[in-house]
Amino acid sequence: MLREAPLDSRxxxxxxxxxxxxxxxxxxxxxxxxxATSMNDVAAALKLSKGGLYHHFQSKDEILFNxxxxxxxxxxxxxxxxxxxxxxxxVEGVEERLKTLIKLHIEIILSPEDRExxxxxxxxxxxxxxxxxxxxxxxxxxxxxxxHLVADVQRKRGSRSVVTPRAAALALVGMINxxxxxxxxxxxxxxxxxxxxxxxxxxxxxxx
Numbered sequence: 001m002l003r004e005a006p007l008d009s010r011x012x013x014x015x016x017x018x019x020x021x022x023x024x025x026x027x028x029x030x031x032x033x034x035x036a037t038s039m040n041d042v043a044a045a046l047k048l049s050k051g052g053l054y055h056h057f058q059s060k061d062e063i064l065f066n067x068x069x070x071x072x073x074x075x076x077x078x079x080x081x082x083x084x085x086x087x088x089x090x091v092e093g094v095e096e097r098l099k100t101l102i103k104l105h106i107e108i109i110l111s112p113e114d115r116e117x118x119x120x121x122x123x124x125x126x127x128x129x130x131x132x133x134x135x136x137x138x139x140x141x142x143x144x145x146x147x148h149l150v151a152d153v154q155r156k157r158g159s160r161s162v163v164t165p166r167a168a169a170l171a172l173v174g175m176i177n178x179x180x181x182x183x184x185x186x187x188x189x190x191x192x193x194x195x196x197x198x199x200x201x202x203x204x205x206x207x208x
Contacts, residue, residue: 018056021046022070025063026115034064034123064123065131071116072138079104080145094152095203101149102202103195105176110183110191118180143169153207161207168206175201 024045028037039060043053057063083101088094108117124135147169154161163171175198183194 021053021056022063022067022116026067026119029119029123030115034126061128061131065127067116068120068135071120074108074114075142078108088152091156094156098149098153099199101146102199106179106191106195106198109176109179121177143173146173150207157207159207163206171206172202
């Protein structure tokens with residue numbers, strides 16, 4: 001946590017840590033859109049001078065890239081690594097892996113503390129091609145991970161579903177990622193109920 005700077009009209013507020021800058025920028029990108037948000041807007045939200053902001057990040061592209069990278073790091077730590085620790089030798093084990101992925105992915109998407117995720121979902125296009133390819137490669141890695149989970153469940157179950165693991169993974173990830181666009185915490189559907197319904201939709205359909 002930052003310490004309060006002494007009250008001195010001549011002093012510049014201490015620059016916020018990089019993580020604070022990323023969170024503030026993510027909120028602005030989500031609320032205003034990437035194109036409509038300037039570096040001045042980000043600096044003002046943190047009570048930084050523009051020079052103080054440029055001390056940490058040289059461009060808006062760099063901020064966006066770091067937001068997306070952090071979002072993918074969160075997904076790896078809170079979803080992929082947890083799922084990998086579940087024993088998958090039995091039908092129950094592979095099913096538990098996929099059910100856990102659905103639950104944890106939804107939890108991240110709905111978390112108000114992790115706005116980086118929602119920025120990652122709909123603001124990929126402004127990145128320069130080199131940076132966009134890096135982000136897209138990591139997204140594809142996650143999609144392949146989900147695809148393998150689906151394939152494992154179908155194989156262990158002896159499923160005759162006509163839905164391929166690839167199509168199922170694309171549908172599942174897209175369905176969950178879109179949740180942030182419509183879900184309201186104060187609405188009739190709780191987060192836990194959403195997990196249960198999405199799990200039921202998927203297990204009664206795609207994995208047969």
